Amino acid sequence: MAQLMLRQMQRKQSGTITAVKIGGELGRRIREMGLVPGTKITIQGRAPLYDPVALRVMGGTLTLRNNEADFIEVEIP
Amino acid sequence: MPTQAKIALAGNPNSGKTTLFNELTGSRQHVGNYPGVTVEKKEGYYLVDESRITIVDLPGTYSLTAYSVEEVVARDFLANEKPAAVINITDASNLERNLYLTCQFLELGIPLVIALNMIDVAKTRGIAIDHDKLSALLGVPVIPIIARSGKGTADLMRKAVAVAKEERNWQPIHISYGEDLDATLLEMQDKIEKENFLTEVYPARWVAMKYLEQDSQILEIGRRQNVSLSQELEAMEKTVSDHLLKTMETYPEAMIADHRYGFIKSILIQDVINQRFDEDRLYISDRIDKLVTNRFLGPLIMFGVLFGLYKFTFTFSEIPLGFMETFFTWLGGIVDRILPDGQLKSLFLSGIIDGVGGVLGFVPLIMFMFFGIAILEDSGYLARAAFMMDRIFRIFGLHGSSVMPFIVSGGIAGGCAVPGVLATRTLRSRKERLATLLTVSFMNCGAKVPVLALLTAVFFSENQARVLFLLTLLAWAVALLVAKFLRLTVLSGKSTPFVMELPPYRFPTFKGLLIHTWERTWQYIKKAGTVILGISILLWAMMTYPGLPATERDAFEQQRQNIVSSYAIEIAQAHQQTDNVDSSPAALEEQSKLIAIDGAQAEAALRFSLAGRIGTWLENITWLTGFDWRTNIALLGGFAAKEIIISTLGTAYSLGEVDPEETGFLRETLANNPLWNPAMGMALIAFIMFYTPCFATVICIVREAGSWKWGLFSMVFNTFFAFTLAALIYRLALFMGFGG
Numbered sequence: 001m002a003q004l005m006l007r008q009m010q011r012k013q014s015g016t017i018t019a020v021k022i023g024g025e026l027g028r029r030i031r032e033m034g035l036v037p038g039t040k041i042t043i044q045g046r047a048p049l050y051d052p053v054a055l056r057v058m059g060g061t062l063t064l065r066n067n068e069a070d071f072i073e074v075e076i077p
Numbered sequence: 078m079p080t081q082a083k084i085a086l087a088g089n090p091n092s093g094k095t096t097l098f099n100e101l102t103g104s105r106q107h108v109g110n111y112p113g114v115t116v117e118k119k120e121g122y123y124l125v126d127e128s129r130i131t132i133v134d135l136p137g138t139y140s141l142t143a144y145s146v147e148e149v150v151a152r153d154f155l156a157n158e159k160p161a162a163v164i165n166i167t168d169a170s171n172l173e174r175n176l177y178l179t180c181q182f183l184e185l186g187i188p189l190v191i192a193l194n195m196i197d198v199a200k201t202r203g204i205a206i207d208h209d210k211l212s213a214l215l216g217v218p219v220i221p222i223i224a225r226s227g228k229g230t231a232d233l234m235r236k237a238v239a240v241a242k243e244e245r246n247w248q249p250i251h252i253s254y255g256e257d258l259d260a261t262l263l264e265m266q267d268k269i270e271k272e273n274f275l276t277e278v279y280p281a282r283w284v285a286m287k288y289l290e291q292d293s294q295i296l297e298i299g300r301r302q303n304v305s306l307s308q309e310l311e312a313m314e315k316t317v318s319d320h321l322l323k324t325m326e327t328y329p330e331a332m333i334a335d336h337r338y339g340f341i342k343s344i345l346i347q348d349v350i351n352q353r354f355d356e357d358r359l360y361i362s363d364r365i366d367k368l369v370t371n372r373f374l375g376p377l378i379m380f381g382v383l384f385g386l387y388k389f390t391f392t393f394s395e396i397p398l399g400f401m402e403t404f405f406t407w408l409g410g411i412v413d414r415i416l417p418d419g420q421l422k423s424l425f426l427s428g429i430i431d432g433v434g435g436v437l438g439f440v441p442l443i444m445f446m447f448f449g450i451a452i453l454e455d456s457g458y459l460a461r462a463a464f465m466m467d468r469i470f471r472i473f474g475l476h477g478s479s480v481m482p483f484i485v486s487g488g489i490a491g492g493c494a495v496p497g498v499l500a501t502r503t504l505r506s507r508k509e510r511l512a513t514l515l516t517v518s519f520m521n522c523g524a525k526v527p528v529l530a531l532l533t534a535v536f537f538s539e540n541q542a543r544v545l546f547l548l549t550l551l552a553w554a555v556a557l558l559v560a561k562f563l564r565l566t567v568l569s570g571k572s573t574p575f576v577m578e579l580p581p582y583r584f585p586t587f588k589g590l591l592i593h594t595w596e597r598t599w600q601y602i603k604k605a606g607t608v609i610l611g612i613s614i615l616l617w618a619m620m621t622y623p624g625l626p627a628t629e630r631d632a633f634e635q636q637r638q639n640i641v642s643s644y645a646i647e648i649a650q651a652h653q654q655t656d657n658v659d660s661s662p663a664a665l666e667e668q669s670k671l672i673a674i675d676g677a678q679a680e681a682a683l684r685f686s687l688a689g690r691i692g693t694w695l696e697n698i699t700w701l702t703g704f705d706w707r708t709n710i711a712l713l714g715g716f717a718a719k720e721i722i723i724s725t726l727g728t729a730y731s732l733g734e735v736d737p738e739e740t741g742f743l744r745e746t747l748a749n750n751p752l753w754n755p756a757m758g759m760a761l762i763a764f765i766m767f768y769t770p771c772f773a774t775v776i777c778i779v780r781e782a783g784s785w786k787w788g789l790f791s792m793v794f795n796t797f798f799a800f801t802l803a804a805l806i807y808r809l810a811l812f813m814g815f816g817g
């Protein structure tokens with residue numbers, strides 16, 4: 001078990017979200033797309049310039065920028 | 078049930094909402110705007126048992142907060158118009174996330190029917206959904222459908238109509254948000270009910286929840302209606318919010334979202350969803366993505382696709398464009414024959430026919446471009462392009478999705494800003510969209526290209542191709558830098574979150590593509606067309622009136638007669654020698670002298686007209702850039718369409734109207750004119766590239782930005798910017814010795 005920020009995760013790595021440390025519009029956007037504590041995510045890949053990042057969440061694919069991923073804490077098994 | 082019952086269609090983007098709407102209403106639909114905003118309002122009719130049901134397609138949203146216009150529009154519609162029922166379309170293969178919006182409908186208490194779309198896709202992914210159980214647990218009907226093939230939609234509508242017929246009151250469900258919030262909510266709800274605070278529109282608990290979420294719109298309405306109660310509620314929110322932050326490091330808004338997902342999970346876990354395969358299993362879509370967003374292949378494929386779209390649009394639209402040109406030439410010919418020479422004929426030929434031709438000239442472009450964009454959008458590729466380009470565009474305060482409008486507008490030289498401006502609709506965030514909208518016209522569109530080709534041929538004849546390529550790069554650089562400037566000044570603000578879905582690749586339906594294309598095209602003709610025609614006539618009038626005074630016209634007539642009489646004898650002699658009088662030396666000489674007189678008269682008339690006077694007056698300013706009155710008039714004419722710069726220059730230099738495709742003669746004239754030195758040439762090129770967009774583009778900016786303010790801004794700002802740049806270039810070039 002290790003805690004790390006979503007930005008530091010590698011391709012194909014999976015984990016479970018433990019915290020989303022932001023409110024306001026960005027926090028709302030992140031949460032309403034299903035990125036809430038308890039959700040399992042897998043890094044699917046990164047854009048050619050390493051940013052944004054694509055994740056698999058609940059059977060779908062989401063993208064977010066690295067500086068947005070910085071607010072998401074993940075627990076890696 | 079009244080025959081005009083309203084049923085709203087709501088759901089997430091990419092859930093197949095538009096497909097279902099098209100399937101239900103077919104061609105019986107109507108597109109408008111919600112008052113005051115640029116969000117589209119689509120309405121259509123569905124016929125069942127001889128009653129006509131109005132179906133309103135709400136904008137696709139993930140939530141019902143006050144953060145985006147789409148969400149505000151959707152919930153205002155639900156709250157104010159209280160539709161008889163709402164069909165909530167959900168993607169069965171992505172149910173958990175889709176139910177987040179459903180949750181909020183249930184909390185509003187609105188009569189709901191859930192359409193479980195794409196059950197076929199879910200099935201192939203090994204997802205089985207017990208819809209009866211889901212229905213029992215949520216307390217609303219759940220109907221499985223496949224919107225694409227229409228399967229289950231009749232069933233869905235029967236159920237929706239049945240729900241609408243009940244005409245029952247709204248019955249909000251109560252979801253628990255944890256002890257702290259629940260206690261505060263109850264207290265707030267009590268106060269709200271006691272004073273009937275906003276309850277004629279919203280359920281009391283919902284208002285309380287919005288106070289906890291710090292919903293800007295509800296707070297504003299609340300303060301207006303009852304200041305003291307509103308303040309009381311805000312204070313309560315503050316207390317519980319401080320408490321949450323201290324004890325759990327979280328916000329009420331976050332707690333609510335977390336608990337909503339908790340509620341969804343608690344339902345799905347009761348054997349509603351049966352997942353046969355691993356959730357992370359890669360499907361065809363993911364395999365395609367591996368290739369298409371690959372670090373090296375991805376950008377290559379993307380440029381290939383965008384270039385393909387560009388070629389598709391501008392190559393194929395040439396065919397109908399050719400037909401239209403032929404038609405308008407034919408029409409012009411008829412008018413030319415029927416009407417006597419004079420003002421009326423000129424109005425019809427240069428004002429109306431050219432104006433209508435100008436309006437319709439964009440139609441094939443818009444049709445093909447929207448067809449192409451609809452394919453990219455509906456298939457899911459556009460989201461990938463945005464994903465790959467975002468890092469670069471973000472530097473300039475734009476969004477990954479800005480790439481498409483820039484390319485279409487002339488990012489590959491020769492596009493058109495009108496469809497480019499319309500293409501900004503794929504951008505969902507307002508500030509990024511406005512910044513894109515205002516800078517796409519800096520690209521080298523197809524109308525600027527012949528003008529730039531002429532000027533580069535005059536001044537840089539040796540390496541023209543290279544200069545033209547550099548000008549394309551310059552256009553990109555300026556557009557992006559100006560976008561950055563706008564985002565730092567008039568459009569300043571944080572960038573909109575990029576959190577976005579990459580929907581699975583899908584084959585677009587042909588019906589959807591056609592409806593989409595037709596809608597956009599018709600909107601353009603209806604809304605922009607009339608204004609463009611009006612301005613075109615106005616510009617014609619400016620360049621025609623006031624006409625030359627009678628004395629001057631008589632003077633030109635006199636000159637003509639002198640020429641005719643001076644050649645009369647020679648031509649009569651030629652008549653005796655040959656039948657082909659027109660090719661005799663005397664006749665040819667006479668002809669060319671007459672043409673020269675016509676040219677001189679056209680030049681005099683142009684200078685005498687209002688536009689000519691403005692152009693002459695502008696010399697007071699344009700000495701800074703080295704432009705004379707002839708150039709100024711041509712630039713004024715360029716506001717109608719940039720290629721008109723060439724024909725107006727021709728008239729101003731007594732050459733008659735010059736065809737943009739045949740500029741040899743004009744090129745020589747300019748090259749031999751001492752005023753047209755390289756310094757002035759460089760300044761002029763820069764000015765033409767960046768000054769006000771043509772008015773067709775301006776009208777489209779007004780339509781898309783939702784106010785005349787931005788149209789006016791683009792004209793004034795761009796012209797000022799271009800002029801400053803041109804003046805700097807001219808003065809610097811003179812200083813460096815390019816004035817000779």
